[in-house]
Amino acid sequence: MSTQHSRSAARIMIAPATFLLLAWMLIPLCMTLYYSFRRYRLLTPDRQGWVGFRNYENFLTNPAFTSALINTLVLVLGVLIITVVLGILLAILLDQPFKGQGIVRILVIAPFFVMPTVSALVWKNMFMNPVNGLFAYAAKAVGLEPYDFLSQAPLMSIIGIVSWQWLPFATLILLTAIQSLDSEQMEAAEMDGASALNRFWFITLPHLSRAITVVILIQTIFLLSIFAEILVTTNGGPGTASTNLTYLVYAESLLNYDVGEGSAGGVVAIILANIVAIFLMRAIGKNLDA
């Protein structure tokens, strides 16, 4: 199969796709880098020029930056903890034989098919709205003051919404992993005198470690760039209480009309994402080795 000829033929045939992908990635990256070293404000587009690292300076010393950085990490970490813990519990629950299993599994997966903007709007208007929302209604029904989730606890509310979206993904991956657990192993542990809790701790959880790693890695990639949910619910506010890095970049370039500083923020976000990635691979990447 892999003669010299077939290998070069394969290379030629794969080249257009590779080239397209490369261009798709490199051109925006290079343009972002280019703008990040330029003065380019949309209100004064005629005054352009090289400014060195001034955009980076401005972005990193922006008081919103620190809170955006912390918010980003809290958001990612919060959603990861909620989805992994609940995902494991749900997966174990769904693995039990019960009537209507197929329908319940589809229902559990459903939130994943709802677009982020739509689900965030549904949560904002139907559930969390302090006047018309279901939660407010429930609170009033038992005589409590309705809680204005999105202004009292904006970041936690967004964590809740995003967790609801990603829980199905985690559940699904963990469920398939649980199903691949050899039942004889569980029986052996049962005969060895392990209680249900011990069987979970010593057999199920180690068996799931690889799937949990996959869930954490994939979710982190997507959670670092959460944007739509923030835009349609809190607009990053109140103040910067729910602004993450992605939203800050958007705010700088399109709300403050400063493309230069926005681009610098973009580059900073790329660097931070890589730091997180390296940290993650160091911490849990070994779980992926067979």
Added chain:
Amino acid sequence: MGQISLNQVTKSFGDVQVIPPLDLDINEGEFVVFVGPSGCGKSTLLRLIAGLEDTTSGVIKIDDTDATALPPAKRGLAMVFQSYALYPHMSVRKNIAFPLRMAGMDQAAQDAKINAAATALNLTDYLDRRPGQLSGGQRQRVAIGRAIVREPSAFLFDEPLSNLDAALRVGMRLEISELHKKLETTMIYVTHDQVEAMTMADKIVVLQAGVIEQVGSPLELYHKPRNKFVAGFIGSPKMNLIEGAEAEKHGAATIGIRPEHMTVSKSEGTWKGVVGVAEHLGSDTFIHVHETGLMDTMTLRITGDIEARHGDTIFLSPEMDKLHRFDAQGLRLV
């Protein structure tokens, strides 16, 4: 320690009764083998004894205490699974230690037991490896080690050798037999391989469709099969079962003659036939004989070598005292 008795035990999955009422007594220190074709309920029976399946009705007694409702861990039995069921993320040491750890034994006592088991099973060099880094035979030994350290009142083996290659199987068979001689603990062993059953057992339980066909020592089963099923199942190659006029001559519905209990001649004998395939094993020769007018293919086993070519006509004479006779219900006639 290690006496197990089953009294009117049944098991149903939904409406399907896989084990009709069944009685069985297993004595202390016995090596009992459950044997039967696949799907005969032998594994289910073992799992009932282990407590991994609930009985539908009936009583299981272990050492004279009612264990029917006891959870598996409380029955004092240890099981070796077909897939070994080792914990892949734990080292061999931790695998063997697991039941001790679950029992809350202190570290020093654990280490002593693990080292003793590892020495007995030749696992000392592998204690820090993961199961994934071991060969099939070694994994099997780890599984046995995990069972030994618990000092159970009986060992349960569920087709433990079926994942091993032929050579290793013979070796492990011996090791398990020797282990039984050394520990003198009751062992219950499930297999579909009658050679394993014959070579290892003190007592064989032949099962078919959840029903015990016969219980007895290997030679008892070989020499005095209680019915046609046992006659056909025990022994290799299988017993020749002849029906019709030839059987009526001996006053039976069916007569059986083992392949090794016939003499062969080129010129004269009781039955005449044509040689089909001859399998030369060196020590033995199996000859498949056609056109005897008695049954489709009659199998003949001769010690040593014989000149027999495809298409040759030969004569067979059964050793009359080794002839088995069965009535119309398939039961043995005395």
